[in-house]
Amino acid sequence: GNSVTQMEGPVTLSEEAFLTINCTYTATGYPSLFWYVQYPGEGLQLLLKATKADDKGSNKGFEATYRKETTSFHLEKGSVQVSDSAVYFCALKGSNTGKLIFGQGTTLQVKP
Amino acid sequence: GAVVSQHPSRVICKSGTSVKIECRSLDFQATTMFWYRQFPKQSLMLMATSNEGSKATYEQGVEKDKFLINHASLTLSTLTVTSAHPEDSSFYICSARLSSSTDTQYFGPGTRLTVL
Numbered sequence: 001g002n003s004v005t006q007m008e009g010p011v012t013l014s015e016e017a018f019l020t021i022n023c024t025y026t027a028t029g030y031p032s033l034f035w036y037v038q039y040p041g042e043g044l045q046l047l048l049k050a051t052k053a054d055d056k057g058s059n060k061g062f063e064a065t066y067r068k069e070t071t072s073f074h075l076e077k078g079s080v081q082v083s084d085s086a087v088y089f090c091a092l093k094g095s096n097t098g099k100l101i102f103g104q105g106t107t108l109q110v111k112p
Numbered sequence: 113g114a115v116v117s118q119h120p121s122r123v124i125c126k127s128g129t130s131v132k133i134e135c136r137s138l139d140f141q142a143t144t145m146f147w148y149r150q151f152p153k154q155s156l157m158l159m160a161t162s163n164e165g166s167k168a169t170y171e172q173g174v175e176k177d178k179f180l181i182n183h184a185s186l187t188l189s190t191l192t193v194t195s196a197h198p199e200d201s202s203f204y205i206c207s208a209r210l211s212s213s214t215d216t217q218y219f220g221p222g223t224r225l226t227v228l
Contacts, residue, residue: 034215036219041221043116043118043205043219043222044156044205044207045219046217049215049216051215089155089156093215098144098161098209099146099158100146100156100158100207100217101158102155102156103155104153105153
């Protein structure tokens with residue numbers, strides 16, 4: 001079945017550091033891929049998405065490229081801020097289903 | 113836009129009682145709503161999918177008689193945890209989707225259920 005695997009956290013960085021959170025997936029067909037962010041005390045928010053191979057999703061300085069050859073959708077940001085501290089979830093939606101399958105989430109802590 | 117609310121945000125109940133959680137789409141009509149359960153430091157697990165006016169579709173392993181879902185209108189879905197037990201304590205999250213032609217789900221802030 002479909003599944004998503006994320007790197008375990010927490011990830012602790014200093015402000016302005018480079019961020020990578022790894023995400024790999026297993027799926028049949030051509031899934032859509034997503035990154036969601038959950039700030040403390042809030043619900044999940046869509047951060048970015050990509051719907052086909054080689055697409056790059058981007059938002060708020062975050063980027064992720066849909067790599068079919070490596071079945072990956074790694075999240076990157078060139079310079080993190082304290083306000084980026086949150087839990088980040090990688091997710092996929094199968095090509096013939098409306099269900100979202102989530103990774104286990106990665107907690108990011110950015111220190112000033 | 114695209115705000116989803118949940119009520120209550122926290123609830124504590126005694127074992128054996130039933131608890132109802134509401135999920136509302138505030139500024140859009142949601143043809144489909146989803147209910148998830150999130151355990152501490154773990155991922156969201158889909159419990160069920162509900163379409164307005166029809167019966168919910170439950171994921172494997174989720175007891176439909178224990179977790180009653182009603183999607184009576186395009187802006188409201190409810191999850192009732194019947195005869196709650198301590199093992200039902202968890203964080204319950206709903207999401208809403210505009211239509212089947214869109215990928216995007218909008219998530220509520222979640223409800224923390226504690227069963228004593």
